[in-house]
Amino acid sequence: MAVKEIIDALKSENLQDLGLNQNLAQLVKDIKMAGNTLTIVMELPRDGLEDVLRAKTIDVLSNLPDVEKVDIKFVKGQGAQTPPQHQPPQGAPGAPVMTQPMFTRKKVPGIKHIVAVGSGKGGVGKSTVAANLAVALSKLGYKVGLLDADVYGPSAPTLFGLKGERVTVDKMNRLVPIEKYGIKILSIGFMLPSEDTPIIWRGPMLMKALTEFLFSTNWGELDFLIMDLPPGTGDVQITLAQNVHLTGAVVVTTPQDVALADVKKAVSMFKEVNIPILGVIENMAYFICPSDKQKYYIFGKGRVAEFANTYGLKILGSIPIDPEVAEKSDKGEPIVISHPDSEVAKAFMSIAKVLSQVVQ
Numbered sequence: 001m002a003v004k005e006i007i008d009a010l011k012s013e014n015l016q017d018l019g020l021n022q023n024l025a026q027l028v029k030d031i032k033m034a035g036n037t038l039t040i041v042m043e044l045p046r047d048g049l050e051d052v053l054r055a056k057t058i059d060v061l062s063n064l065p066d067v068e069k070v071d072i073k074f075v076k077g078q079g080a081q082t083p084p085q086h087q088p089p090q091g092a093p094g095a096p097v098m099t100q101p102m103f104t105r106k107k108v109p110g111i112k113h114i115v116a117v118g119s120g121k122g123g124v125g126k127s128t129v130a131a132n133l134a135v136a137l138s139k140l141g142y143k144v145g146l147l148d149a150d151v152y153g154p155s156a157p158t159l160f161g162l163k164g165e166r167v168t169v170d171k172m173n174r175l176v177p178i179e180k181y182g183i184k185i186l187s188i189g190f191m192l193p194s195e196d197t198p199i200i201w202r203g204p205m206l207m208k209a210l211t212e213f214l215f216s217t218n219w220g221e222l223d224f225l226i227m228d229l230p231p232g233t234g235d236v237q238i239t240l241a242q243n244v245h246l247t248g249a250v251v252v253t254t255p256q257d258v259a260l261a262d263v264k265k266a267v268s269m270f271k272e273v274n275i276p277i278l279g280v281i282e283n284m285a286y287f288i289c290p291s292d293k294q295k296y297y298i299f300g301k302g303r304v305a306e307f308a309n310t311y312g313l314k315i316l317g318s319i320p321i322d323p324e325v326a327e328k329s330d331k332g333e334p335i336v337i338s339h340p341d342s343e344v345a346k347a348f349m350s351i352a353k354v355l356s357q358v359v360q
């Protein structure tokens with residue numbers, strides 16, 4: 001493979017989405033092919049763009065024959081230590097000077113929409129919702145991935161019957177998601193040495209690595225990447241918000257006081273870091289009694305609607321309580337697959353439709 005062909009391929013990738021009036025080839029400072037390993041030295045036009053430039057380059061090069069390994073090194077360009085170029089708004093004389101953030105929210109190449117599923121509290125069904133929403137979107141014909149980013153309690157391996165699976169890497173050294181029910185799944189759980197890896201190791205180290213996972217995974221083309229966030233308002237959310245362009249977040253709550261109190265905090269946090277909230281999903285909203293088919297609002301009726309109203313949020317849907325959900329989850333079958341005719345599955349299908357309209 002001639003270096004010229006590589007350069008030509010890199011020319012085809014312009015960097016307008018990063019606010020740069022250049023193509024990838026124009027950043028190349030040095031390029032060497034030794035055996036099947038390609039070493040590229042690239043100028044870094046701005047701090048914080050390493051992940052996305054590496055992902056874009058590998059994306060282009062993975063289509064070329066003969067390149068087996070790519071090693072990309074960055075050297076700082078002129079703008080690399082200054083904040084992004086967009087101009088601060090011109091305030092009136094004497095108005096405080098707006099400081100621009102030092103980070104850039106980057107799109108993950110090939111992915112149309114990244115939707116984060118968050119909650120204030122654990123145990124409200126966030127992972128169940130993320131998994132079934134992913135399957136429901138896929139049933140609607142979308143290409144879907146799921147990133148289980150809950151560093152403290154990864155559940156995708158259980159929910160999809162993939163316990164014990166480990167990630168592999170492709171020839172470009174990208175992580176390969178594991179495919180099940182048509183969903184490309186990557187879980188922190190596929191990377192931990194064992195289920196009882198100490199929490200102290202799981203936390204900070206994995207959080208730092210999360211953005212890197214997103215950009216160094218071979219997702220292919222996706223319409224939706226659903227991301228199961230850890231509960232609460234911690235570092236993972238902030239780091240993601242600063243570095244990744246998310247379409248938005250959905251928040252899951254139950255009608256209980258404790259869950260509602262905590263979800264308020266999650267909503268404030270998403271607002272603070274400027275992640276649009278696409279809507280609220282009310283889980284465990286009611287129980288349909290098998291004998292009389294009546295709906296029983298065990299945790300109270302209308303409370304989530306009231307909450308959503310107060311905060312100006314849309315309710316994407318309400319999901320009933322169904323003991324089958326827990327039972328099938330433990331067996332690795334999302335309820336949308338195992339019981340497509342159940343009320344719960346219908347609720348998920350309806351939420352997926354609403355969500356696909358909200359993001360368009």
Ligand SMILES: Nc1ncnc2c1ncn2[C@@H]1O[C@H](COP(=O)(O)OP(=O)(O)O)[C@@H](O)[C@H]1O
Pocket residue numbers: 119121122123124125126127128129155283284319320321322323324325326327329344
């Ligand atoms: N609608 C539902 N009906 C019955 N059980 C549910 C429902 N949603 C979630 N669960 C169960 O509640 C538990 C907690 O759900 P999970 O998705 O793990 O919550 P989280 O990710 O918020 O901690 C699981 O055992 C799950 O199977």
Ligand SMILES: [Mg+2]
Pocket residue numbers: 126127128150153155
């Ligand atoms: Mg969970």
